[in-house]
Amino acid sequence: MSTDDAARPTPPPGAPTHAAAPLEEPTSPREPLPPKPEQQSPVPTTPTGAPLDAEPTDMAQQGAFLTTSTGTRLRDTDHSLKAGSRGPTLLEDHHLREKITHFDHERIPERVVHARGAGAHGVFVGNGAAADLTSAAFLREGVETPVFVRFSTVIGSRGSADTVRDTRGFATKFYTTEGVFDLVGNNMPVFFIQDGIKFPDVVHAAKWHPDREIPQAQTAHDTFWDFVSLHTEAQHHTIWAMSDRAIPRSYRMMEGFGVHTFRLTASDGSTTLVKFHWKPLLGVHSLVWEETQMIAGVDPDFHRRDLYDSIEAGAYPQWELGIQVFEDTEEQVFEGIDLLDPTKLVPEELAPVQPIGILTLSGTPTNFFAESEQVAFHVGHLVPGIAVTDDPLLQTRLFSYVDTQLTRLGGPNFNQLPINRTHAPVNDMLRDGMHQSAVHGGVAPYKPNTLDGGCPFVAGDAENAYVDVPRAVPAKSRTVRELPASFDDHYSQARLFWLSMTPVEQDHIVQAYTFELGKCYDETIRRRQVDCLTRIDGRLAASVAAGLGLPEPTAAEAQPGDTAPSPALSQLGEEWPVEGRTVGVVVDEDADPDVAAAVVAALAEAGTVPLLVAPRGGPVWPDRAEVAHRTLLTARSVEFDAVVLVSVPPPAPNALQPLDTKAAAVATPAVDARVSLLVDEVYRHAKAIGIVGGADTATAVGLSEAVPGVHVGSADAVVEDLLASMRRHRVWERFATSS
Ligand code: HDD
Incomplete structure (x- = not known):
């Protein structure tokens, strides 16, 4: 009997005894299972590009014995240190305090939007078709680039259901040899707002009501419809959100869009405007509304599970990356469509999508938090050959994505986290700050200097430096808070989308509007949205009004002119592979x-x-x-x-x-x-x-x-x-x- 046992008081009669239960845990130490080869995080380098001594696996659990965070082996992690078995817990118990303190801080703030998501590793292989348009090395023929993709819903909290009616995020991090390129897109080609200054408004309207924090992960409530029926540039994205696109069958069966127009720069200095598209090889496929609601209860992790299961079964999801290409004119307008307006798409019938490479997702994360949660995307992560345009939504995004990581990831060094680390050598002069993990050498993190031999030097064209494309700025322009008149058309493309749908898809849209508006309490909001629908299509407005029990709407004063449908926007009419179903x-x-x-x-x-x-x-x-x-x-x-x-x-x-x-x-x-x-x-x-x-x-x-x-x-x-x-x-x- 140990001294401790001797000190232990005898239990009172009738109290449950804790006689030794049969042990199920292994009793001898063994090495933990190694991660699968495809699950390795990017090879770590210091911020100056030198390889870290540690192997990626050395950065987490290792060895057979439990230790403190500083590597001291532990004898017991089940009992706190007490003054006698019935006595008070002692402050001196460092292991107890370290364990509880760390646990208390395990959660980080969830993303303010796109909080619920799931990621996967993979590879992108360029086919060379864009090589004449851009100097970006990863788009050359046969170049293989590791990627991490995170899919997400926009509105719900981190624990919300996967199958809610919502836009889906489709964010891709390319770890290219020339730095990280992030393509931070959605599964819909247009956005609710034209100027980033309205982002807090649309998000506040779409999220839960601030008083009760309901409903969760839904737009079927008054504040959302209040906003979109007043701020009518949202009407085009809204009709997409009421379509089957907002309830995908699987992340593997969604299209992705860069939304904005980007500018490619070629080695000879010429520029082109492009829009990026991801085309799933399994086709675009959706759930039906009743199914989504059932799944939200039966399996809220439906999309996440589907992604991991299919990858682990070897049914690797694939997408073709394509571009629509436009001449880079001063007007930046194509066939009457303002390419800087993110509420407009360009029909594929007018500008075909040209394939430039294939993405294959083949690895699930080793650790959800370290990868899917800590991954930090940013539209400003660009590589030579790809540049932004003056789209006012994109311009604001360029500010927001770094800013949000300061709160979410706790400081300015988030690019040193393994999932965010570039695979290209880094030689910056950024120093110190919260969570700095590099040990920078040298004494002169400034330019110009002599003390570090003038290093680092800036690169020129010959060394593939990033090109800030010289672009025309309107002469004699004044500072204004306004958008160009070409952004004023809020309805013609919502009508284009409606007319491009088959009757079945149109019916689903009618049902979705009727359901969502039926959940609004305020009749003036319902009526105002039905008024908006009259500007999209009379039958659409009449059907929704009938479903809501509202009087038949009168035709809108300003009907958008008739526009040729874009059959490419419909999900029906073709055949697709059945792999993984x-x-x-x-x-x-x-x-x-x-x-x-x-x-x-x-x-x-x-x-x-x-x-x-x-x-x-x-x-x-x-x-x-x-x-x-x-x-x-x-x-x-x-x-x-x-x-x-x-x-x-x-x-x-x-x-x-x-x-x-x-x-x-x-x-x-x-x-x-x-x-x-x-x-x-x-x-x-x-x-x-x-x-x-x-x-x-x-x-x-x-x-x-x-x-x-x-x-x-x-x-x-x-x-x-x-x-x-x-x-x-x-x-x-x-x-x-x-x-
Ligand atoms: Fe955004 C996250 C996509 C407009 C501000 N956005 C975020 C994510 C995606 C998008 C896919 C999740 C990334 C991830 O998985 O970590 N966002 C878009 C698209 C937009 C867009 C396609 C329009 C075309 N976003 C937009 C605007 C702003 C933001 C106009 C701000 C002015 N977005 C953010 C953010 C987030 C974000 C607050 C939240 C978490 C994060 O960035 O890292 O900065």
């Missing part, structure tokens, strides 16, 4: 295991992820190895892009059944109510359904082959037809359109 394969013990195996094999062969869904967990058939990936209890339709019924499980005795009034109304239901619910939801959400068997099997779940996207027959035929439906993303015919 999940298919629920419903089986039970009565299903033929060989047929089920054939279905699973054919789906996997096509690159989808088949998941066996059975009435209970464990092996599906007594003598076979296949185990259920999901049970009827743990599965929910929203997890699947399509469903195949290999058998139709009958009601299981004593199974936990969802409340299903239809099933309850039938005296002896033939089908497990959870299967009926699954089929109902998959049907409603316009997903493909395969039924292996005959018409009677289909009838058992209330379907028939005549229903669009329902495929009945042999395993082979069902899988083939199902995949054909999935390539079109949804069974669009199932949506009853009003037009």
